[in-house]
Amino acid sequence: MMEQNQSGRSLLKQMTLREKIGQMLLCGFHGTEASGDIERLLTEVPIGGVIYFARNVESPEQVERLSKGLQHIARGRGNLPLWISIDQEGGMVARITEGISLMPGQMAIAAAGSLEDAYEAARISGLELKSMGINMNFAPVLDINNNPANPVIGVRSFGEEPEAVAEFGVHTIRGLQDACLAATAKHFPGHGDTDIDSHLDLPVIAHGRERVERVELVPFRAAIAAGVDAMMSAHIYFPALEPQRLPVTLSPAVLSGLLRKELGYEGLIVTDCMEMDAIAVHYGTVEAAVMAVEAGADLVLISHTAKLQRESFGALVQAVESGRISEKRIDESVLRLLTYKAKRGLLRMDADEPAAVAGREKDNAMSLAAAAPEQAERVERGDRSHLDVARRISENSITLVRDEEGMLPLKLERTLVITVATEVTTIADEQLVQAPTLGSALADCGLEVVDLTVSPEDVASDSARLLQAAEAEGVKQIVVGTYNAVNPSGDPQRRLIGRLNRLGKPVAVVALRSPYDLLAIPDASVYVAAYESRPLAMQSIARALTGQIPFAGKLPVSLK
Template sequence: MNISELTLEQKIGQMVMCGFKGLEVDENITTLIEKHHLGGIIYFRRNLDNKEQTCKLSRDLQLISKKKTDIPLFVCIDQEGGMVARIDWDDVTLIPGNMALGATRDALLAYDAARICGEELLKMGINMNFAPSVDINNNANNPVIGVRSYGERPDLVTELGNAQIRGLQDANVSATAKHFPGHGDTAVDSHHGLASVAHDEQRLTNLELVPFVQAISAGVDLIMTAHVMFPAFEPEQRPATVSRRVLTDLLRNRLQYQGIIVTDCLEMKAISAVYGVAEGAVLSVEAGADIVLVSHRFEEQTAAFEALVAAARSGRISEAQIDASVERILNLKQRRQMDILPEITADFAEQFATPTSKAVVEQICEKSITLIKDEGLLPLQPELKTLVIWPEVREHTEVDEPIEQMYTVATGLQPYIKDVTEYRIGTYPNADDVAAAVQFAADYEQIVVVTYNAVSQLHEGQVEIVKQLINQHERVIVASSRNPYDLNQFDSVKTYLCCYENRPASMTALAEVLVGRKQAEGKLPVTINAEYPYGHGINGSKQTIS
């Protein structure tokens, strides 16, 4: 549709992306599409049950929109891979996450993984992925990025990030580089508060901005903003999302970015608690955003629409700026052929989780397992009575989504170890949980403790379990299953490995390293401490990013 044929309300609708509850189209999302001319949908786990249902939902949403306009919907998801994945069913390909890829140092595998991900998303009618995160994780205390980053160096993040951008977009799914200008060196989760990156402009230019500059050169379709303050670029107390100095002066003008700028969700506390969602939407567009994301509450979504229309009618936001944003949106929808409706064909199920795609995942996981130290405890002794202590994610947060995980490293060890028992704890064990786990372990001859973000102060119970066990047992091996920095909490452990995620393919790879069937090949993508710096890894491949 020609932009000149659109009403102001239709233009504003194209600039808003919303989520909704439920596995089927409901009244709220129908109202947003039909009344407010909504231009984009974002899916969460609450919307997704299986691949056929997802395909049908995408098709139904597009058909509702098609009754009103020939402009298709963006249908988007956060499918980063690894620990951040809205879709994690056994019958689709769950690609490994960024830090696991960082440990492989393999850009070709990163490309293959993203292309597979994109192809499967598109079959389900999902034409946009809010990935990859190209934040440089150089802060061990970062509560929200961590393994969502490829690592701590700009060359590594750039090479793997660009490979995944190409992979997604070669599958005709729009990629999104996030979170501009960089969320890696923060100690505050912007879901809950307002963080600041206080470095000077030279440091930001030489580090944080590098992957975004290169993503622009690679032709990334979208860049997502960070709800983080950057005083070097914006002297007022404004996060990047609502800063014209950051979005327009820096990203649009200085870095010459011509693609779409999308905000992170405006319902996050860093925006909603300071400005409110409706005013945050207006401020974001004033700053230079093309699309505002309001993921959850219908009343906030309608308030954002109304505030944007009012701001345009009053002249607070110029119609010329709105037209420029809508032109970018329409051009992308046309270029990516988003008007093609997904279909459940006779061979639909066979197009997912193919032997080829599974082989790529297995190869990445095998190359990612990183052996940091070993004082003679590997390989595991198959005749010894063996205990695996497994941390089960039970609490829902914005970066942790509980799933029923039947396959763990204990499952992977069972073919090779005569007597394996698994003992499950939560990721937040209290004093009673610690005592129970240590008592349960008393009669075992070798113990594998899997940790999950034990570096976090909230997870001190995990640390206490490890400390008590290494004081009472000779053969204790620890494997981190998310952030690799856990070793700093119990550096006297004799054997320590990093896995970067706890998904089944990674746990299979870990089990094979533990029993000596495979060598650990991974190289640290971050520095744990001075003794174990970036690039460290025992028995690993010598391959590095040039």
């Protein structure tokens, strides 16, 4: 890192203020091609990078073309190569789901219990993302999910034990960074003990400093010790850490004080999206972008609106020109950004080769990469060996919580299977492709199935139809796949299962996302936690229910 840092200083001295501030912006856009709004933005503003969402994805091949196109535009303007980032956590939060080796999510990985598999899942994901030109992943989630009512973290977490979250997090960081991706620990200093989604409002965590040290900070300290490239700030207010009512993203006391000075973190600080309501409603995205840089952020994430991106850039330039922010403060962040771009292969270390940046010759500096970062070898996305890792983790994650009736494995009898369909419960989920039903997966395992699907909002109106199917004389056993029944909106699912239990037929409940559903259905005598409803998870659930594989998972959270 020392050589990259020295060369970064050489380049920094030759950059204009606009070039430097541009490096501090990470922008989202609409579309699947390197044209239109994003081409105009890259032409007008020397931004440091972009973020992909599902709206930017059609296929891995298209994403690879898009990445190359964006880097080509930046290079053609004489700008530095871009960070190309994504939220590819695995499981229920993944922007690319087809044509790759989609790994199970973090709680499923923790339930499967293998640190080695956690590393390998991250390394494989990193290699496949890298093959598409992506060089920064906003993962792993290091929030400790110890609040069953948390609406936004849940199965995105490795669980409720600080030490376990730290161990799985460190192995994930190493896997991603061994694939030459920048890993990002999020959401500092912890989003796990909230009951409000920061996409929608500003959560407050009122725990004292001692508790935050003992619980929330444990995995983030471990991530720092492991050399994580980036840390994402949470849009959460911690009164114990910040005397003013400021979310962490805007808090000098937390970012510059706690994270930089006390914890000694030297990597990149990136904000969560500044268009989330926790920020936008209370402070305004543009003003908050300036406040975040004042607080110590290096990279400001604005995910959706080109107008806000341009205005934030202008506001930051104005803040420096007016003396509100010193150029020295900007230089501190830009030097880090240049250093880590070099570390991850975006900049070549050619001290004797001049580099053209913004149309001028820059001597004794890091030259621009001639193309998108080179691959040491061509990675076969969706390789069989990669898929085998995903399958092993998925099968080992399925958790039998209770079977008081000895119902499992399921008998080879006519079975009613009701699948409560996947729904978007938070903006983090984005656009979910509906998985195969649990019934179809069980039918593939040889069971005679009556396969019914119902959306969460239609459970109440469809309950008569579902009960009629359950009462049919030929149906001997019932399996219900719930989806976030623990949420306040889950009352119809809970009432339906209560009525099914009164029919006198064996009923097995499978939680297709939140394992906390059992807290809402305490009279479920047969209960299985699966943590997600992706196609691979459905196959694993069916195989476990029919006895083809053992229930090997262990709960990473308490169900008391």
